[in-house]
Amino acid sequence: MHFDLVDLRLFIQIAESPSMTQGARKAFMSPAAASARIKNLEESLASRLLYRDSRGVELTPAGQLFLQHARVIMRQVDYMKNEFTEYGAEASGHIRIFANTTAATEFLPEILAGFLAQRPGVTVDLQERLSRDIVRGVMDGSTDIGIIAGPIKADGLQVIHFSTDQLIVITPLEHPLAQRKKIKLTETLSYPHIGLHEGTTLLRFLNEQVALSGQTLNMRIQVYSFEAMCRMVEAGVGLAIIPESSARRHQQTMGLKIIELDEPWRVRERSILVRDLEALPAVIRALISIFLTHDSARERRS
Incomplete structure (x- = not known):
């Protein structure tokens, strides 16, 4: 069995493209040369990796498995190159991060701002993803690290806990529920809710919990950030369920009432994968390391 790094990179580029021609173009190779290389690769592995037809290419089951290994190998090669740049081991490189909604919009920007300011040779690709896609991305090597909250099924991955938060309910100061200390999710469903946009991890999670009660969220409006949710709540548009850390921060400048959510799933353990x-x-x-020290410093301040 023989294949080189050019074959691996070419296969990844074809697998991530709609056609052999476009994948070959990304690899600066003619379609004929790319096709010949893929054919030799399949012969070496004694496995068919791609289905080819007039509409483009599609991975076979063997191709899916090979893609996973190819990504891991090429990422390790990139790691090795970055370790030997002129800037030094910790001052250069490219990092891809898949993160859930809270991480991508709330605390990662602050952490990454300081990190990147001190390392001009580092670039970051931060993508907001659903939990299942974060786990899959780390497993198949399409991302370097994942940031996730809640229970994790990630056999074969290392899970590094770095933070604990919880979901709470926020209401306007004059809301009918504002005097409550604790509240069940089902008790909020008769009131208008403000939610995040479709596709976010938190909205998906809350919809799943509501569905278990046989009801649906009374969604009045969906927005793109926790700050926007808090502003809507302050204006009396409805109530919202958000992480307590976000609620406490925005409560300093907005008129918000925070109510404990009386549910066993309210606690959200944040982990790095x-x-x-x-x-x-x-x-x-x-x-x-900065993730871990950042959380410790925040706990000491609070």
């Missing part, structure tokens, strides 16, 4: 911490380059390990 990686395939193998020791195999990651120094720059990514440095970022993970």
